[in-house]
Amino acid sequence: MASANDRPRAQLYVFDGSVWASVPRIGLVEKGYSPSDLDIKQVNLLKGENFAPSYLRLNPNGTVPTLVVPTSDTTSEEVATKFRAITDSKQILAFLDESRSQHILEAKGQGKDAAAPVLSPATIEGKALSDSLIALVHGSDLDPNFLLLSARTLEEVKPLKEGIAGVFVNGQVAALKRYQAQVQADSNQTSNPDANPRSAAHNEQLLKWYTDKLHALSPAYHVYGPESTQQATQLFIQLSRSRWQKLGAALAQLERQIRGPYALGDQVSLADAHLMAWFARVIAVCESKESAKDLDALEKALQHEAVAGEGRSMLGPKVRAYWQALKSRPSFQAVYKDGLH
Ligand SMILES: N[C@@H](CCC(=O)N[C@@H](CS)C(=O)NCC(=O)O)C(=O)O
Known part of the structure; x- marks a missing residue:
């Protein structure tokens, strides 16, 4: 049986000097993710690596950040792992927020120790203000x-x-x-x-x-x-x-x-x-x-x-x-x- 370590991990494509790739990185710290939760991959914008056909297949805008998440939880050789690419910092941050939500941590038996503040606004007025500032x-x-x-x-x-x-x-x-x-x-x-x-x-x-x-x-x-x-x-x-x-x-x-x-x-x-x-x-x-x-x-x-x-x-x-x-x-x-x- 595949262990948790064999599972395909999510990959976050960033460039260290990028403005918008910093958003999910800020989110990872705020939410208390650990470095082993995903792989960080550098895309050098100064060299135009974001224009490579292989990268454009992941993110048709050719921008960072991109978050690639495995969608089928299998390492079986017969079943190819499927991935979903999220290609905008707004959606990536919202995804990271929901993925480490309290009910998921509790389901994993981590609820009590893990601190995972909810970043999405709790009220309609809060959401309206948040959306307008973003x-x-x-x-x-x-x-x-x-x-x-x-x-x-x-x-x-x-x-x-x-x-x-x-x-x-x-x-x-x-x-x-x-x-x-x-x-x-x-x-x-x-x-x-x-x-x-x-x-x-x-x-x-x-x-x-x-x-x-x-x-x-x-x-x-x-x-x-x-x-x-x-x-x-x-x-x-x-x-x-x-x-x-x-x-x-x-x-x-x-x-x-x-x-x-x-x-x-x-x-x-x-x-x-x-x-x-x-x-x-x-x-x-x-x-x-x-x-x-x-x-x-x-x-x-x-x-x-x-x-x-x-x-x-x-x-x-x-x-x-x-x-x-x-x-x-x-x-x-x-x-x-x-x-x-
Ligand atoms: N709306 C996108 C914008 C992303 C974006 O413009 N990223 C910049 C870096 S901060 C980029 O990749 N620029 C490369 C290019 O446009 O060629 C988001 O929020 O993710």
Whole structure:
């Protein structure tokens, strides 16, 4: 008979510097999962490993995190193990929350020793607030990955191009072109369909995916790639400024909506994991742009001359206290032990 150790384990695909892959990692600590509960697999976004056809089969968006969970509990050789892939941090966190719920622990005889706080909100009002806070920080206007690449002025472009933005954008474009060429070569050889494990239709789909992704990366590539243009750079700076303005407005909204000390009040919840990851990235970007640390860097960034107008704001007391409360969580200390990202 198969022992518990032989059972196929869930696999969480992450990248250490990723914002949204930090959400399930925060959740794992908050829920008291042990390292043996699942395997963590690294997907290097800087090398575009998330664009490999094998990864796109798991997550058709080509993003991290992905949680792959075995759905048939068997190691019998005749029955292939089946898997289900969950491809978004919101669903993954909710799944991790439910999987280690009190009734499941009790059914396993672990109920008394195991501490597994429930992260989903207990009331209708709590759920509505939680959903709206999570939607706010996941909105494209506040995309923390864009902020990392953003340039508010022409002076900011050069260091970004020589640093993280250049590495990221050029690494991704190179990987996309490499996979595109491989799949193209593959589909040119499909006269013998048995020789190719992927169908012609699947290859077509992949090629379209790579073309669309290259198109989506094109504005940043024309700033940080080898053939940057002045016009693309100016447009990118305008877009960056508008995003920084929206950040000021969003922080004012959070000041109104957060209940304190945590997002929904006294209990840590799903929303806190998403907000922790988002704040950590926002502050990391501010620290890289301003000669200041932590909330001082964020406040300085909000006062930047390129972010004039209604986006210019001071941080409110609730947001300040909220960030301190998040920083005191063991989950924060575990996930950000090497610094904010
Ligand atoms: N809505 C998705 C967003 C995931 C996402 O954008 N992940 C980023 C890293 S934080 C990524 O994988 N980016 C790679 C890419 O878009 O090429 C989620 O919450 O899981």
